[in-house]
Amino acid sequence: MTVWPEERLATVDSFNTVDMTINVGPQHPATHGVFRMVLTVDGELVVDCEPYIGYLHRGLEKLTENHDYRQSMGWWDRTDYLAGMACEFAYCMAVEKLGNIQVPERAEYIRVMMAELSRLLSHFMFFGAFGADVGSFGTSFVYAWRERERIYDFFEVVAGDRMFPTYFRPGGLQMDLPEGYEPLVRQLLGSLEQGLEDFDGLLTGNEIFVERCRNLSPMSKERAINLGMSGPMIRATGLAHDIRKAEPYSIYPNLKFNIPVGKNGDVFDRFMVRMAEAYQSIQIVKQCLDLMPGGLVLNPDLPKTLRIEEGECYVRTEGTKGEYGVYGMARGGNKPYRMKLRSPSFCNLSALKEMVVGHYVADAIIILGSLDIVLGEVDK
Amino acid sequence: MMLFADALFGLPNWIDAIIRVVLVILSMTLVVIYLTYGERKVVARFQQRLGPTETGPAGLIQGIADALKLVTKEDIRPKNADRWVFEFAPYATFIPVLMMLMALPFAEDWGVRDLALGMFYVFAILGLNIVGILMAGLGSGNKYALLGGIRAAAQMVSYEIPLVISLLCVAMITGAEKDMNGTGTLNLNAITAFQETRPYIVLQPLAFLIFFTAMLSELHRAPFDIPVAESEIVGGCFVEYSGIRWSMFQLTEYASMWGWSVFGSVVFLGGWAWPFGVDAHWSIQLGTTLVKSFLFIMLIFWVRTTVPRLRIDQLMSFCWKVLLPMSLVQMLMNGFILVYDWPQELLALTSALGAAALVAIIIRRAMRRPSRDLVGTYKTLGAPAQ
Amino acid sequence: MTSPTTDYPGVAALVHKHLGKIPFTASKHSTDAVIHIDAGHFLELVTGMHDRRELAFDYLRNVTGIDLGEEGLRCVYHFYSFKHGHAIQVDVQTPPDNPHIPTLTGIYAAADWHEREAAEMLGLVFDGHPNLKNLLLDEDVRIHPLLKAHPLQKMELEQGIEDTSAGFKF
Numbered sequence: 048m049t050v051w052p053e054e055r056l057a058t059v060d061s062f063n064t065v066d067m068t069i070n071v072g073p074q075h076p077a078t079h080g081v082f083r084m085v086l087t088v089d090g091e092l093v094v095d096c097e098p099y100i101g102y103l104h105r106g107l108e109k110l111t112e113n114h115d116y117r118q119s120m121g122w123w124d125r126t127d128y129l130a131g132m133a134c135e136f137a138y139c140m141a142v143e144k145l146g147n148i149q150v151p152e153r154a155e156y157i158r159v160m161m162a163e164l165s166r167l168l169s170h171f172m173f174f175g176a177f178g179a180d181v182g183s184f185g186t187s188f189v190y191a192w193r194e195r196e197r198i199y200d201f202f203e204v205v206a207g208d209r210m211f212p213t214y215f216r217p218g219g220l221q222m223d224l225p226e227g228y229e230p231l232v233r234q235l236l237g238s239l240e241q242g243l244e245d246f247d248g249l250l251t252g253n254e255i256f257v258e259r260c261r262n263l264s265p266m267s268k269e270r271a272i273n274l275g276m277s278g279p280m281i282r283a284t285g286l287a288h289d290i291r292k293a294e295p296y297s298i299y300p301n302l303k304f305n306i307p308v309g310k311n312g313d314v315f316d317r318f319m320v321r322m323a324e325a326y327q328s329i330q331i332v333k334q335c336l337d338l339m340p341g342g343l344v345l346n347p348d349l350p351k352t353l354r355i356e357e358g359e360c361y362v363r364t365e366g367t368k369g370e371y372g373v374y375g376m377a378r379g380g381n382k383p384y385r386m387k388l389r390s391p392s393f394c395n396l397s398a399l400k401e402m403v404v405g406h407y408v409a410d411a412i413i414i415l416g417s418l419d420i421v422l423g424e425v426d427k
Numbered sequence: 428m429m430l431f432a433d434a435l436f437g438l439p440n441w442i443d444a445i446i447r448v449v450l451v452i453l454s455m456t457l458v459v460i461y462l463t464y465g466e467r468k469v470v471a472r473f474q475q476r477l478g479p480t481e482t483g484p485a486g487l488i489q490g491i492a493d494a495l496k497l498v499t500k501e502d503i504r505p506k507n508a509d510r511w512v513f514e515f516a517p518y519a520t521f522i523p524v525l526m527m528l529m530a531l532p533f534a535e536d537w538g539v540r541d542l543a544l545g546m547f548y549v550f551a552i553l554g555l556n557i558v559g560i561l562m563a564g565l566g567s568g569n570k571y572a573l574l575g576g577i578r579a580a581a582q583m584v585s586y587e588i589p590l591v592i593s594l595l596c597v598a599m600i601t602g603a604e605k606d607m608n609g610t611g612t613l614n615l616n617a618i619t620a621f622q623e624t625r626p627y628i629v630l631q632p633l634a635f636l637i638f639f640t641a642m643l644s645e646l647h648r649a650p651f652d653i654p655v656a657e658s659e660i661v662g663g664c665f666v667e668y669s670g671i672r673w674s675m676f677q678l679t680e681y682a683s684m685w686g687w688s689v690f691g692s693v694v695f696l697g698g699w700a701w702p703f704g705v706d707a708h709w710s711i712q713l714g715t716t717l718v719k720s721f722l723f724i725m726l727i728f729w730v731r732t733t734v735p736r737l738r739i740d741q742l743m744s745f746c747w748k749v750l751l752p753m754s755l756v757q758m759l760m761n762g763f764i765l766v767y768d769w770p771q772e773l774l775a776l777t778s779a780l781g782a783a784a785l786v787a788i789i790i791r792r793a794m795r796r797p798s799r800d801l802v803g804t805y806k807t808l809g810a811p812a813q
Numbered sequence: 814m815t816s817p818t819t820d821y822p823g824v825a826a827l828v829h830k831h832l833g834k835i836p837f838t839a840s841k842h843s844t845d846a847v848i849h850i851d852a853g854h855f856l857e858l859v860t861g862m863h864d865r866r867e868l869a870f871d872y873l874r875n876v877t878g879i880d881l882g883e884e885g886l887r888c889v890y891h892f893y894s895f896k897h898g899h900a901i902q903v904d905v906q907t908p909p910d911n912p913h914i915p916t917l918t919g920i921y922a923a924a925d926w927h928e929r930e931a932a933e934m935l936g937l938v939f940d941g942h943p944n945l946k947n948l949l950l951d952e953d954v955r956i957h958p959l960l961k962a963h964p965l966q967k968m969e970l971e972q973g974i975e976d977t978s979a980g981f982k983f
Contacts, residue, residue: 069570077658091574091739101949108934109958113965144843180658182736184649189474249733254789255650256735272871272895275923286895293898359842361875361891361902374877374889389875389891397926408574409738412659426949 066094069408073102077180077412080422084399086411093411096403098396103426111386116142116217116353119386124211126388128423129172130165130367132158132202135215137364140296141373141386142217144360146353154219154344155298160232160335161205161214162364163328164198167239169367170325171195173419174246177318180416181256187249194242201235204228217353219345232336236329243325251322257315264402264414266312274398277391278369279320280418284312290365302334314417321419352381368392368419390424447539451528459681460490466681466728473732497677500670505568508667512566517668517675520559523552524683531689532616534699534712545615546598549690550591553645556683557583560654563676564664575663578739579654583645585746590641592754593634597627597694599761600774615690619698623705626697630774633757633781635695637750639726642687644742646680649731653739684724692719753785822846824901831868832861845891845902855905856915862892862901863920869896873917876927878935880961885909886937890917907937916942934959 072083081102087095107126111119123138124131136158143150150158175191199209204225206212214221250256266276271284281288289306291299307323309316355377363372369391378384395418402418403411438446464479464486471478479486504513529539530548542548557580564576597618602611604621612618618627628635644651655663665676692698696719699712707715737745760777763769821829823846825839835858837850850858862870870892877889890903905914916939917924928939929948936957939945947954957963 067570069574076661091578101947101951104949106958109963109965112959147843178735182649182652182656182658183734184470184657184731186474186732189476193475250735253734255737258741259735259738269871273922275873275921275927288895294900359847360844361900362844363874370874372875372891374875374891376879385877385879387875387877387889393926394923397923401922407738407740409653409656409659409736 071412072099077415079176079416079420082396082415082420082422082425084403084415086403086408088408091407091409093403093406093408096400096411098399100393100396100422100425103422105427107388107427108386111383113382115381116146116355116383119383120213120215121211123388124213126390126424126427127169127367127371127392127421128210129421130162130169131211132161132214133165133169133364133366133371134424135213136162136297137362137366137371137373138386139215139217140364141360141362141375142353142355142383144362145358145375145377145383146217146355147358148218148349149346150219151343151346152298153223153340153342156335156339157220157224157344158215159297159299159302160332161202163331163335164201166328166367167325168195168198169419169421170321170328171198171242173321174250174318177413177416177419178246178250178256180412181250181259183250183253183256187246190242190245190249194239197235197238201231204231216345218349219343221345223344229336232332236332240326240329243322243329247322251319259410259413260315260318260417261313262311263314263410264406264417266402268312271312271398274401275394276369276398277394278365278367279317279324280312280369280395282306283309283316283320285310290363290370294363296362296364301338302331304331304334314413317417317419354379354381355383363389366391368421368424369395388424388427390427392418392420392422392424393427396420396425444539448529451539452525455525455528455682455685456678458685459678460494462681462685462724463493463677464490465724469725469728470732473729494674497674498671502670502672503667505667507568509566509568512562513568513667514672516559516563516566516664517672517679518559519562520556521675521679521682523555523559524679524686526552527686527690528682530615531686532619532693532698533689533716534709535616535620535705537709537713538616541614541616544613546594546613546618546694549615550587550594553683553687554583554587556645556679559679560664563668567664567667569667571660571662571666572664574660575654575656575666578660579647579664581739582647582651582653582742585743586641586644586651586750589637589746589750589754590645592751592758593631593637593641594694596631596634596754596757596761599758599765600627600630600771603765603771615693615698619693619700620705621700622697623700626695626701628695630771631695631757631761631778632775633753633778633785636782636785637754637757638691638695640750641746642691643727643730644746646684646687646727648684648727650734650737651742652731652736653742656736684727685720688720688723688727689716691723692716696722749785749788753781757781824899827899828858828862828868828901831865832858835861842902845900847902847904849904849906852905852907852914855903856917858903859890859892859917859920869894870901871895873921873923873927874900876924876931878931878937878959880935880959881906882961883909886912886935888914888931888937912936913938913940915940918942933957936960 066087066089069086069088070083071086072078073081083099083102085097086093107122110122120135120138123134126134171191171194175188178187179185202212203209205228206214206221266284268284268286271281285308287306287308292306304327307320307327309320356379358377359375361372361374363370370389371391372389374387374389375383376385399415399418402414406414468478479489482489482492504510527549530542530545532538532541560579561576564572564579598611598613601607601618601621647655655665665673668676699716703711703715757778761774764773821839822841825846825848828848835854837848837858839849840847862868872893872895874891874893879887879889881887885906885908888905891900892903893900907914914937916928918928926948928942929945931937932939932945933947933950934957946952
């Protein structure tokens with residue numbers, strides 16, 4: 048039984064209600080993994096929210112410190128497990144910066160292509176899962192899964208694995224693309240575009256969907272910056288910030304693409320920004336195909352064991368969820384002294400409390416979904 | 428109380444009644460088992476999947492296998508649940524649905540009892556459904572269940588009003604039929620027989636729209652599946668149930684879906700009478716009713732796979748601000764036309780105008796969305812060069 | 814990493830120009846300019862960096878704690894300015910026996926979880942943090958896994974398996 052606090056009973060002379068706490072997660076269909084939040088609700092209204100994370104903590108940074116540079120690749124795949132290659136990209140760039148390793152140009156193009164396909168993987172997952180959060184009974188989920196399956200099939204052709212390919216290497220790539228990959232990719236892109244249109248028709252065009260997402264938990268630019276948000280979350284507020292443009296890396300300066308920007312930073316804008324970004328990613332992959340140079344894909348001068356004397360770097364990439372940064376520190380030997388992951392989901396999630404309080408329980412689920420967290424990245 | 432024409436084989440009335448009840452219950456069980464299979468198959472096709480394929484030819488005995496599995500599962504009761512409330516909730520939801528099936532005319536002479544106040548009986552009995560759901564919500568000792576139960580109570584109580592008014596509109600216009608002399612009837616069999624030449628959906632499309640929407644809400648089907656919202660409160664009031672009690676709820680859900688569909692086809696689509704007439708063979712009449720009810724169910728599945736879920740306040744405002752005024756307008760229009768003995772075509776015309784207005788409102792709201800050219804509508808900026 | 818000098822590379826020169834009164838040294842590594850400062854002047858420096866219009870470091874990207882063995886713990890902050898598009902790294906070195914750093918939660922809301930993570934992983938103490946409890950680890954666990962003294966494979970050590978060094982020997 049709930050005990051009514053004396054002081055509250057004393058202050059309120061009319062009909063009195065008592066707040067109730069609801070535990071959402073770690074096993075809950077809307078938490079996208081093993082995330083837990085304790086909502087304090089007054090009827091259907093959320094008055095407090097306390098997120099708990101760490102259920103998927105695997106000690107990524109400790110493991111990286113204790114393994115050879117190349118051995119750790121597999122761990123970093125599993126941070127953002129919806130887009131493994133984008134994480135490999137950042138990790139490899141960090142090792143390359145530390146060891147001052149050159150990467151062949153062909154490898155860079157293939158990397159960008161794979162990273163953008165990973166972004167599509169992640170965004171499709173968002174559309175599907177977000178649709179399910181809003182309540183479209185799995186239809187959006189299955190639509191998303193169909194397109195993701197096509198990308199995974201291509202990954203399998205290229206790297207031999209689907210989710211965790213470990214395809215990148217410090218200094219290049221594990222192996223070159225297979226013969227006749229180009230028609231494969233072009234066909235893939237065509238079907239992805241069709242899939243995006245399907246989503247556009249299913250969700251964006253749906254009155255109930257728009258009605259539930261529009262003007263939900265709007266956020267100002269200044270507040271988003273202060274809260275440390277990044278990626279589509281901050282672009283939805285109207286700030287045209289994309290690390291691919293602001294602090295360009297790899298071959299992104301050679302490519303032409305736009306940065307979609309929202310207006311109010313509400314849930315609908317977050318959805319639309321990701322939708323528009325997916326179209327841009329398709330354009331980037333097309334350009335990569337057109338510009339793909341020949342040559343090697345792995346720096347041939349690399350020693351068998353990477354030993355890096357001394358160095359420091361903070362590599363930031365535009366990961367699928369936002370700024371995916373890797374701080375690396377080397378002090379000799381074949382292992383890094385410290386590798387720290389700045390995961391975008393972690394930073395975006397830390398703003399959850401502020402965004403959720405004052406909304407309905409049903410909206411709290413949608414807001415959590417709109418953050419597009421992936422727990423492998425949050426919990427490291 | 429009126430009886431159907433003749434007792435079967437000249438048996439005494441009470442034995443006849445028992446046989447009829449058993450027949451209805453058996454056919455209900457069969458229909459429910461194949462509705463679960465059908466739903467999985469239909470929804471799968473909507474989602475470009477295959478659905479059940481393994482158990483039996485084309486997965487046909489999947490429903491029976493599921494039912495067996497559910498019945499043999501352990502029946503768990505949480506420690507802090509209110510024992511009697513928790514255990515009787517499934518029956519409290521199931522019994523009204525069963526009682527409702529007793530009053531439905533499946534063909535001219537096919538039903539358990541032909542009640543003079545059949546329509547009133549159906550929606551009065553179905554209003555009791557909510558008691559079982561509230562019992563499940565409050566008795567489970569679970570906060571998700573509590574939220575679900577309260578949501579269900581609010582939703583069902585408010586949607587009952589437009590539902591009843593839309594049915595009332597139909598009951599009103601039965602008074603304009605031949606030989607009725609201005610007095611309408613609530614007898615479902617009679618209402619069906621009146622529709623021999625044209626179903627009442629032609630005369631009352633607006634009432635039909637309102638009825639269908641409110642019916643979805645009463646059934647907790649998408650987009651009104653708020654009390655059981657899977658992604659928010661994980662099944663709502665059913666979250667603590669397992670095994671046979673959970674399957675009772677499942678049975679209730681599908682049986683009431685079928686019952687509502689038969690009811691809707693009887694009231695609006697002409698039931699067994701249209702288009703083959705009251706003199707058709709009983710098998711044709713039965714087949715007509717069943718086909719119409721399955722069309723209804725198909726429509727429910729279609730809506731379910733397509734639309735997301737409403738929020739509880741949007742749901743309430745849709746009921747009180749859209750459906751209720753619309754149903755009142757429909758009733759007023761009917762009243763005017765009937766009082767002044769204007770021709771029946773006017774009924775169809777005004778109601779169709781109302782339905783068109785309702786659809787237009789919804790379409791107009793839907794058109795406010797951004798155009799399909801996503802990148803164009805959103806400001807695309809080149810970021811400052813480094 | 815070059816050793817700290819009194820000449821200020823890159824953005825550090827800008828910081829020195831506007832916040833010259835605060836004593837710090839600077840260096841540069843492969844991606845950013847670095848400011849080295851002690852914990853005593855840290856809050857003053859960050860307040861200045863955040864508030865001065867010419868600097869406007871409005872975005873806290875990342876907080877990293879590092880165990881440098883005998884030198885003590887170091888906390889590495891990465892800042893970015895959306896207004897000017899420049900980035901900087903600030904190293905705060907704490908002595909081995911006194912790992913206290915003032916919290917940044919008053920300036921950057923983003924610092925909350927970052928600091929909680931650094932605190933639980935390395936035992937850094939952020940003075941003034943409103944809610945400095947464990948984030949990723951269990952609430953009642955009082956270990957600091959990212960300290961170099963913390964073994965990688967504790968279970969193996971307890972079971973008496975001797976070779977616990979990870980990875981292959983090359």
